[in-house]
Amino acid sequence: MFSLEERSRAVELCLTTPMTTAQVVECLGCPTRQCLERWLAMDPRYAGRMAKPIIPLETRRKAIGLVLGGMQQKQAAKQLGAGVGAVHN
Incomplete structure (x- = not known):
């Protein structure tokens, strides 16, 4: 510590x-x-x-919803116009 x-x-x-x-x-x-x-x-x-997030919170929430709803991360990223890594994180 x-x-x-x-x-x-x-x-x-x-x-x-x-x-x-x-x-x-x-x-x-x-x-x-x-x-x-x-x-x-x-x-x-x-x-x-403090740096502001590159991907807005609302877009992050949508990505979480899509993936939890069964969509693959790659598909969610394409639909939201984000990178797969961003959706994964």
């Missing part, structure tokens, strides 16, 4: 330098980029910088 001080230092580096999350992880030895991104998501100063 990382202390609150270590978390704060990593978040500060992301917010005050042009370093990417991967670069901060490499520099500080944080456990993973995804972990650092979760720490950033909890910081209100970072909220405006």
